[in-house]
Amino acid sequence: MNAPDPMIRITTQRQILLEELGKTKNHPTACELYDMVRKRLPRIGLGTVYRNLELMADTGIILKLEVGGSQKRFDAEIEPHYHIRCCRCGKVENIEVDIIQDIVQSAAKKTSYDIIGHHVEFSGECPDCQDGSSKI
Amino acid sequence: MNAPDPMIRITTQRQILLEELGKTKNHPTACELYDMVRKRLPRIGLGTVYRNLELMADTGIILKLEVGGSQKRFDAEIEPHYHIRCCRCGKVENIEVDIIQDIVQSAAKKTSYDIIGHHVEFSGECPDCQDGSSKI
DNA sequence: ACTATATTGCAAATCATCCGCATTGGCGAA
DNA sequence: TTCGCCAATGCGGATGATTTGCAATATAGT
Known part of the structure; x- marks a missing residue:
């Protein structure tokens, strides 16, 4: 019934994003992750970070924490x-x-x-x- | 040690805000409350709604819910x-x-x-x- | 290698919330 | 009851977090 899922590509930014998130025991916000990733991928855009965190959370690869505070936080521990x-x-x-x-x-x-x-x-x-x- | 608390006045907007919040079993966001209150007080400003919800939450008269989602919600049930x-x-x-x-x-x-x-x-x-x- | 199309970087748009400031309005004192 | 002080309001504009449009780029199947 549902259209075929569009393919999900493994891109450098996704790999690194996931690696960096996995490295930390904290629960970084998108901006914190952006700063971490930028050390290895200086040209990555903040929009890409948001898009991919959202995507990975929807897919169930990572967890989006909807906790108190004004920023969302992310967690590699699912x-x-x-x-x-x-x-x-x-x-x-x-x-x-x-x-x-x-x-x-x-x-x-x-x-x-x-x-x-x-x-x-x-x-x-x-x-x-x-x-x-x-x-x- | 602490300076005398500045007086907290009972203003029309505060009364109505509290009444409207008490009326509902939902947990309205500031904007929803703003719309509700505006029916009775058309000239109230959104800033006033935010300021007073914050104040009442700090005082403990109402509850600020830091739940999932992108907006804060408020509750008269404490x-x-x-x-x-x-x-x-x-x-x-x-x-x-x-x-x-x-x-x-x-x-x-x-x-x-x-x-x-x-x-x-x-x-x-x-x-x-x-x-x-x-x-x- | 070639192509189709998913993804990116960037910048501009949104959305929720907050803030500065001149004006207004509660409320205790006269 | 009126007066005056200063807390509170209504603006409009600032801020911070997140999203989105789009042309350029890069991935994966052939």
Whole structure:
């Protein structure tokens, strides 16, 4: 029923983008990734970064994190896991809390949505911000 | 140590903003609220809406939802509760799942963050989108 | 190598949000 | 009740993040 998918080509920018994202444990924004990639591919455009992150997220190769804050963040780790976000500096890190397996089932009973997933996001002050605390 | 808080005045726009937010079970964006309020206060500025939502969220009168999607959403219900977001149309609704009380404690053991809260967001297809399904 | 077309770089357009500033309007004091 | 101070408003324009149009380029099948 659906038109044949247009071919997805393996381009240098896609390879490098994926490599750089895989290298970091942080959850970089598109701009941060742009800066990282630009060290190896100085002529890459920011639009290309956005387009390809979007594409890879749609394909399921990477994860687009729709967490708090004004920028989207990306993650090469696609196994489900939860995050914690510093409410002061906005940094996002993984947190090693077990996935709550049955939460989706119990939620499904409460709604007529067709639930496909869930995400838990903790918020707090990161160690760095707890030090230089009081006020920035 | 802190300067005396500047007085917070009860203005017409604040009252109406709060009333309109309280009226709805949806979780409107600033723009949606702007449209709602404008029916009663045609000359209100969008900036005022943003400023006051921000202020009321800081004061704790309302809740600013930092959920997925590109716009922030607001909620007059400030008791902790979880949300479900339609991955197709972006709508956000409450979901009547019990708050997981001890998740914060167990997370606290796993991180050196000073955890102050958490939020669970389910995603799925809302009933409306399940109907007109296949493609929009 | 050749071609069809997916992809890129660039710049300009959008979208959400915020800010500066002159004007307005709450509200405590007279 | 009126007065005056200063918080709050309505603008319009700035900002930051993301998207898009388009001509030039590069990938993959033949």
